[in-house]
Amino acid sequence: MAVTNTRIDSRLQLVLAVGQDEEGNMVYKTKSFNNMKTEASDEQLYQTAVALAPLQQHILEEVARDNRSILTEE
Numbered sequence: 001m002a003v004t005n006t007r008i009d010s011r012l013q014l015v016l017a018v019g020q021d022e023e024g025n026m027v028y029k030t031k032s033f034n035n036m037k038t039e040a041s042d043e044q045l046y047q048t049a050v051a052l053a054p055l056q057q058h059i060l061e062e063v064a065r066d067n068r069s070i071l072t073e074e
Contacts, residue, residue, distance in 0.1 A: 002074045007067055010036040012045050014052065015062035028061060038067075 012033040021027050033052075036045060046063055053060040 004072050004074055005069045006072065007038040007069045009034075009068040010038045010040065010045075011066040012036050012049060013064040013066060014049055014056065014060055015064060016056055016058035017061045018058045029058065030064075031056070032066075036065075 014031045014033075016029045016031060018027050018029045033048075036048075042065060045065055049060065049063040
């Protein structure tokens with residue numbers, strides 16, 4: 001039984017450091033960019049995030065990619 005993974009959606013997420021709470025713990029905000037090209041490489045998405053970082057109000061802490069796929073049996 002072979003299973004095929006078909007990527008149907010990809011999202012770029014910027015995790016931004018917005019400051020600290022009253023207990024001194026870091027607080028983060030995630031900004032998502034939906035409908036990214038599913039065939040875009042991780043490197044391309046990372047470079048996009050780096051290009052968008054200076055346009056953000058807060059400091060870029062982490063870059064994430066969220067993919068959604070359909071698995072089908074062949």
